[in-house]
Amino acid sequence: xxxxxxxxxxxxxxxxxxxxxxxxxxxxxxxxxxxxxxxxxxxxxxxxxxxxxxxxxxxxxxxxxxxxxxxxxxxxxxxxxxxxxxxxxxxxxxxxxxxxxxxxxxxxxxxxxxxxxxxxxxxxxxxxxxxxxxxxxxxxxxxxxxxxxxxxxxxxxxxxxxxxxxxxxxxxxxxxxxxxxxxxxxxxxxxxxxxxxxxxxxxxxxxxxxxxxxxxxxxxxxxxxxxxxxxxxxxxxxxxxxxxxxxxxxxxxxxxxxxxxxxxxxxxxxxxxxxxxxxxxxxxxxxxxxxxxxxxxxxxxxxxxxxxxxxxxxxxxxxxxxxxxxxxxxxxxxxxxxxxxxxxxxxxxxxxxxxxxxxxxxxxxxxxxxxxxxxxxxxxxxxxxxxxxxxxxxxxxxxxxxxxxxxxxxxxxxxxxxxxxxxxxxxxxxxxxxxxxxxxxxxxxxxxxxxxxxxxxxxxxxxxxxxxxxxxxxxxxxxxxxxxxxxxxxxxxxxxxxxxxxxxxxxxxxxxxxxxxxxxxxxxxxxxxxxxxxxxxxxxxxxxxxxxxxxxxxxxxxxxxxxxxxxxxxxxxxxxxxxxxxxxxxxxxxxxxxxxxxxxxxxxxxxxxxxxxxxxxxxxxxxxxxx
Ligand code: ADP
Numbered sequence: 049x050x051x052x053x054x055x056x057x058x059x060x061x062x063x064x065x066x067x068x069x070x071x072x073x074x075x076x077x078x079x080x081x082x083x084x085x086x087x088x089x090x091x092x093x094x095x096x097x098x099x100x101x102x103x104x105x106x107x108x109x110x111x112x113x114x115x116x117x118x119x120x121x122x123x124x125x126x127x128x129x130x131x132x133x134x135x136x137x138x139x140x141x142x143x144x145x146x147x148x149x150x151x152x153x154x155x156x157x158x159x160x161x162x163x164x165x166x167x168x169x170x171x172x173x174x175x176x177x178x179x180x181x182x183x184x185x186x187x188x189x190x191x192x193x194x195x196x197x198x199x200x201x202x203x204x205x206x207x208x209x210x211x212x213x214x215x216x217x218x219x220x221x222x223x224x225x226x227x228x229x230x231x232x233x234x235x236x237x238x239x240x241x242x243x244x245x246x247x248x249x250x251x252x253x254x255x256x257x258x259x260x261x262x263x264x265x266x267x268x269x270x271x272x273x274x275x276x277x278x279x280x281x282x283x284x285x286x287x288x289x290x291x292x293x294x295x296x297x298x299x300x301x302x303x304x305x306x307x308x309x310x311x312x313x314x315x316x317x318x319x320x321x322x323x324x325x326x327x328x329x330x331x332x333x334x335x336x337x338x339x340x341x342x343x344x345x346x347x348x349x350x351x352x353x354x355x356x357x358x359x360x361x362x363x364x365x366x367x368x369x370x371x372x373x374x375x376x377x378x379x380x381x382x383x384x385x386x387x388x389x390x391x392x393x394x395x396x397x398x399x400x401x402x403x404x405x406x407x408x409x410x411x412x413x414x415x416x417x418x419x420x421x422x423x424x425x426x427x428x429x430x431x432x433x434x435x436x437x438x439x440x441x442x443x444x445x446x447x448x449x450x451x452x453x454x455x456x457x458x459x460x461x462x463x464x465x466x467x468x469x470x471x472x473x474x475x476x477x478x479x480x481x482x483x484x485x486x487x488x489x490x491x492x493x494x495x496x497x498x499x500x501x502x503x504x505x506x507x508x509x510x511x512x513x514x515x516x517x518x519x520x521x522x523x524x525x526x527x528x529x530x531x532x533x534x535x536x537x538x539x540x541x542x543x544x545x546x547x548x549x550x551x552x553x554x555x556x557x558x559x560x561x562x563x564x565x566x567x568x569x570x571x572x573x574x575x576x577x578x579x580x581x582x583x584x585x586x587x588x589x590x591x592x593x594x595x596x597x598x599x600x601x602x603x604x605x606x607x608x609x610x611x612x613x614x615x616x617x618x619x620x621x622x623x624x625x626x627x628x629x630x631x632x633x634x635x636x637x638x639x640x641x642x643x644x645x646x647x648x649x650x651x652x653x654x655x656x657x658x659x660x661x662x663x664x665x666x667x668x669x670x671x672x673x674x675x
Pocket of ligand 1: 079083084087127129130131132140141173174175219
């Protein structure tokens with residue numbers, strides 16, 4: 049017998065489960081039955097595709113039994129699935145592999161730890177059995193192997209492992225129920241929970257119980273106990289049932305069996321296609337985004353079946369990455385059972401299913417968008433991945449451009465691009481946007497002063513990926529996206545300013561030269577602004593240069609060797625400060641004012657000052673003079 053300790057994260061997860069899920073403790077049974085069903089799926093696949101397993105006498109089933117006698121209360125879940133060998137037991141029931149889950153655990157703190165919905169999102173799995181048991185025993189024999197192993201743990205520090213004998217392939221899990229769990233050693237409770245959570249398991253689930261029969265009369269009357277086994281579920285693939293026979297409630301139930309989510313899905317889409325392509329898809333959108341949405345090793349939510357045989361739940365290409373929040377199944381009648389990963393990734397059949405599925409999902413979202421409140425809730429969860437799609441999925445851009453939303457200078461909340469266009473000025477050609485990371489700063493930024501004055505709407509693009517997607521997508525219909533963070537942004541609007549007097553070059557040129565001299569290589573250039581009305585200065589990026597935010601983002605992504613691209617300082621000659629500066633003689637005051645113009649523009653951009661102490665000193669000198 050060998051002793052093993054749990055990985056730290058397992059301890060954390062155990063602690064979390066026990067303290068946050070006590071009001072849902074019955075879900076342990078759902079988790080164990082769902083694991084058993086997965087194990088059966090895996091072996092079924094092997095028996096159909098690999099010679100080595102074809103001769104196995106495979107009788108897929110899940111048997112549940114219990115004892116409630118003096119010897120203690122136990123509950124046993126047995127499957128005839130793939131089983132686990134020694135390494136599997138150590139790896140699967142002693143560590144947490146996915147970094148998404150690990151990160152998620154790390155981030156939870158305080159009250160969030162008690163939120164059962166949060167923790168339900170990533171599936172608590174096997175470890176939830178320790179909510180109701182003070183000892184859990186797993187005896188398992190892997191398909192195709194002779195040795196069996198016994199894993200036993202009190203769910204506190206670790207587990208013990210030893211070799212044992214087991215006649216059949218598969219896994220048998222026995223829970224020694226504690227006070228919290230004693231109610232589960234009961235036929236009616238178990239039946240009720242199984243019906244609630246596991247009715248849609250595609251393999252038969254049996255419950256074994258003792259039935260007392262009485263024979264004889266009077267003194268001769270005696271009790272005869274008979275062991276009975278009753279099938280609890282109907283064991284058919286849910287998604288193959290005729291759509292007309294299914295109600296919303298059925299879909300919600302199936303979703304919960306399938307996804308580990310406690311909540312009903314936000315929506316579902318069920319397609320049963322026949323004819324040129326023969327397949328079924330059933331997709332769900334969880335009400336809350338999966339916790340690993342933004343991790344590269346996210347767990348794919350869609351499972352692939354071929355003719356009802358489970359093939360894989362670890363294939364990220366079944367839907368485009370931006371739809372990674374979708375949970376569900378794809379079941380094809382046309383694929384061969386032994387599809388390899390390579391075949392999967394360039395298979396025509398699957399490619400067609402994927403294309404049709406994406407369209408169908410996007411069309412469903414489009415209908416949802418007609419209901420403002422519901423769409424907003426949906427968009428809060430999935431706006432970000434949809435924007436990724438808007439950028440990446442050229443084939444469906446016509447659909448995605450109707451789904452993305454942006455904040456805007458003219459509306460509270462979000463606007464669609466169509467709505468922006470409908471509010472455009474008669475002669476306005478472009479769609480203007482300002483990028484930065486703080487909505488409040490952007491709404492009051494000098495960058496958009498001129499637009500506001502002219503009553504032109506500007507999208508407030510405060511999501512860091514806006515900086516990539518808007519230039520990437522380039523246009524919405526006939527309207528080009530234009531960043532107002534750039535020095536040429538106001539050009540097309542300038543014409544209208546022609547009646548305003550052009551600054552006299554003879555006077556302005558030396559003035560600008562003087563400012564440039566003070567700022568040195570802090571700026572790429574100094575220009576007279578056509579966009580400012582109330583502010584004296586603003587920093588912008590040159591027409592083809594990356595903006596501040598873009599540079600920051602590239603650095604955050606590890607591109608440190610990027611050249612430091614300098615901004616352009618635009619000045620407002622009509623502003624009193626600039627008017628006074630023109631007539632200044634003493635160079636010290638002029639230098640201070642110039643530096644302050646640059647520094648205040650930096651601050652308004654949300655950037656850090658290179659030298660705050662110098663800034664404060666300058667400010668104080670100016671204050672002293674003016675007070
Ligand atoms: P999850 O099911 O979300 O992966 P669990 O903690 O429930 O997480 O299970 C961890 C792993 O242990 C499973 O992925 C599976 O590989 C293995 N496992 C659990 N139960 C069984 C079982 N009954 N038969 C075979 N393998 C199992």
